[in-house]
Amino acid sequence: MSLKVVKFGGTSLADAEHFKQVASIIKADPSRRYVVASAPGKRISNDEKVTDMLYNCYNMIRRHEDITDYYKKIVDRYTSIIAGLGINFDITGELEYIKNAMMARSGRDFAASRGEYLNSLILAKYLGFDFIDAENVIFFKENSTFDEERTNLAMKEELAKHERAVIPGFYGSMPNGTIKTFSRGGSDVTGSIVARACCADLYENWTDVSGFMMADPRIIKNPLPISMITYKELRELSYNGATVLHEDSIFPVQKEGIAINIRNTNHPEDAGTMIVPFAQDYNSEHVITGIAGKKGFSVINIEKNHMGAEFGFAMRVFKCLDQYEIHTEHLASGIDLMSHIVPEAELNSKLDEFIPELHRVTDADNISVDTGLALVAVVGRGMKETKGTAARIFTAISNANVNVRMIDQGASELNIVIAVYESDYEKTIEAIYNEFVK
Numbered sequence: 001m002s003l004k005v006v007k008f009g010g011t012s013l014a015d016a017e018h019f020k021q022v023a024s025i026i027k028a029d030p031s032r033r034y035v036v037a038s039a040p041g042k043r044i045s046n047d048e049k050v051t052d053m054l055y056n057c058y059n060m061i062r063r064h065e066d067i068t069d070y071y072k073k074i075v076d077r078y079t080s081i082i083a084g085l086g087i088n089f090d091i092t093g094e095l096e097y098i099k100n101a102m103m104a105r106s107g108r109d110f111a112a113s114r115g116e117y118l119n120s121l122i123l124a125k126y127l128g129f130d131f132i133d134a135e136n137v138i139f140f141k142e143n144s145t146f147d148e149e150r151t152n153l154a155m156k157e158e159l160a161k162h163e164r165a166v167i168p169g170f171y172g173s174m175p176n177g178t179i180k181t182f183s184r185g186g187s188d189v190t191g192s193i194v195a196r197a198c199c200a201d202l203y204e205n206w207t208d209v210s211g212f213m214m215a216d217p218r219i220i221k222n223p224l225p226i227s228m229i230t231y232k233e234l235r236e237l238s239y240n241g242a243t244v245l246h247e248d249s250i251f252p253v254q255k256e257g258i259a260i261n262i263r264n265t266n267h268p269e270d271a272g273t274m275i276v277p278f279a280q281d282y283n284s285e286h287v288i289t290g291i292a293g294k295k296g297f298s299v300i301n302i303e304k305n306h307m308g309a310e311f312g313f314a315m316r317v318f319k320c321l322d323q324y325e326i327h328t329e330h331l332a333s334g335i336d337l338m339s340h341i342v343p344e345a346e347l348n349s350k351l352d353e354f355i356p357e358l359h360r361v362t363d364a365d366n367i368s369v370d371t372g373l374a375l376v377a378v379v380g381r382g383m384k385e386t387k388g389t390a391a392r393i394f395t396a397i398s399n400a401n402v403n404v405r406m407i408d409q410g411a412s413e414l415n416i417v418i419a420v421y422e423s424d425y426e427k428t429i430e431a432i433y434n435e436f437v438k
């Protein structure tokens with residue numbers, strides 16, 4: 001029998017009605033044996049996510065404020081789920097314990113993690129599945145980075161003992177036993193870790209959208225969905241992909257070549273997006289798979305005659321960027337010019353110190369900074385095989401009267417990244433989408 005790991009996000013587990021829908025999805029396919037659960041998300045747009053409420057409690061305690069009334073709202077969220085499901089399950093002891101532990105300063109990550117912990121206890125009870133506490137199977141190292149190999153061994157061993165189980169997402173434990181969480185949205189990562197450990201045939205990630213769209217729906221009205229995308233393409237699209245799936249979720253499943261299927265809990269009939277290791281077998285319908293982008297970049301232009309002949313020049317530039325904690329998002333070069341595209345937010349506050357220091361270490365002839373840029377990434381495995389793609393992209397952009405500031409084509413020919421002024425950002429995406437999709 002095939003084996004699937006299923007992860008349900010916060011909106012999929014926001015209230016009792018959603019719990020029932022989740023249970024019917026799980027029960028519809030007996031191969032859905034391991035379930036990873038998020039904390040209850042928003043029920044309506046102006047609702048509070050339980051994780052946010054737990055962070056708020058933590059902050060209130062630090063400010064010596066009384067959390068009694070606020071904590072009661074969290075208690076109500078869980079008790080109304082239990083009541084709505086009609087199960088006989090008393091978690092008042094757990095809720096009391098958590099409140100006391102938070103007041104005894106058990107840490108920010110402990111507080112945040114309890115949303116997933118409680119939701120998973122309830123879901124396990126409702127489904128009649130075992131409960132595996134993530135703190136015993138997901139480990140972080142002393143330096144707070146994720147300990148993949150230790151986790152994989154422990155998770156494998158534990159899963160083998162359970163035919164069916166629910167595992168809370170988002171957290172694990174530090175070597176000293178304290179709770180540590182992944183970054184926000186990290187239950188996706190937990191799902192991927194579980195899928196890797198049991199060598200699942202598929203990792204289904206159930207959320208509130210039917211997969212990835214070819215472009216941002218705030219810019220393109222009703223963009224087409226992406227039915228199939230490779231891991232690598234998704235990485236290139238991470239500028240907007242991260243809102244659907246946590247960026248780091250690719251890495252554990254990639255080790256075993258397991259596909260991820262993004263599905264919609266509210267529309268289980270939709271096939272969603274398949275994220276696959278390779279796509280030889282899948283022909284893409286369009287030359288491009290998707291368009292992503294982001295505003296808020298600057299370009300640092302460093303000019304120096306014969307810089308290419310100078311050993312260590314690039315190293316000095318990178319060292320200086322490193323020292324000021326500025327990331328190079330993209331890099332382009334000319335014979336006597338090197339241009340680094342960097343996030344504006346990382347550069348702005350350090351500009352006055354950073355530029356003189358860069359001058360000092362490089363002895364550059366000129367350094368200039370151009371701000372207010374946006375990056376647009378056009379991604380597609382089909383681009384490699386198709387002649388004239390770049391010509392079509394740039395003709396479309398130029399017809400839209402957009403001035404291209406910089407171009408970077410990845411060596412894999414999987415993507416072309418174009419820097420434009422922020423005011424041209426939406427226009428650029430529209431022009432490319434209309435050229436390839438409409």
Ligand code: ASP
Pocket residue numbers: 009010038039049051052115169170183184185186187188
């Ligand atoms: N509940 C956590 C968050 O809101 C983790 C998750 O949902 O994946 O970020």
